[in-house]
Amino acid sequence: MSLGNLYVALLFLLPSLYVLWTLYRLLQHVVRRYYLEDVLPILYTHSMVSVTVLPIAALGAIGVALTYNNALEFVQKNLVPLAREGGLLQRSEVLPLPVDVTLMEVQLVGLLILLAYGCTIVLHHLIDITRLLKISRRRLVQPETNAERALYEKAQEEMKKALAKKK
Template sequence: MQRWRIHVTVAIAVFPLAALVAQGLAMCAQGIVEYIHGFAASAAKNGTLPSPLIAALLRVRQIDGKSLTMLDIQLVAILLFLCYASMLLLRHLVDISRLLKISRKRLFIK
């Protein structure tokens, strides 16, 4: 199979994966925001934190899970594709270093 077909297949497969990852990140962010709001409310009752910090924590906005746009999914897809490209580049660099090591050993043997 030609390499460009593999890369196109990966690029096509990245988009549904990016949608799932973006949705998962949105759900995690929602959970973190809920935790921050609960912590700020309990800190306000106890008086353990200064009031400006509590006000700043309570100003953190809730993230709606349905508010994901195509731009968010595309940004995650770009990040995933960059990870794929860096993995390929690292694999090529490892192969090149192995070839250089083998050729250096051959020079010293002669």
């Protein structure tokens, strides 16, 4: 097996593992008797993310290298001569990054992208949980019977009047 074939195999290993993980999650949902139409959008979303992560990671790694090299070139052309004239800088040997990125760099950027994707999913779940907690708190605060509701509304009106008098 040549080195190029090994790189191609490794390039598709991470998305393949992610797709297998989402299929495992799909089977868990089906076993728990969820409807299939609720699970398919989740499977579709996760599989599309796993397919697009590595090309975006490769472009991101190349973009970081190009940005670093352009910033380094700007500093060496404009700021280093000024620092040498002032006697602040004796030597400036900062090497540019090679633009040809390796598979490890692509996988590291892909890992960061997957981490960001996972954080957004967790954030959305936390927002949903917070909304549910607010709704359940409102249900606990509101009275159950009509008589209690009338007393509650009367107390609310008295509080509003008291606040209006203070202003």
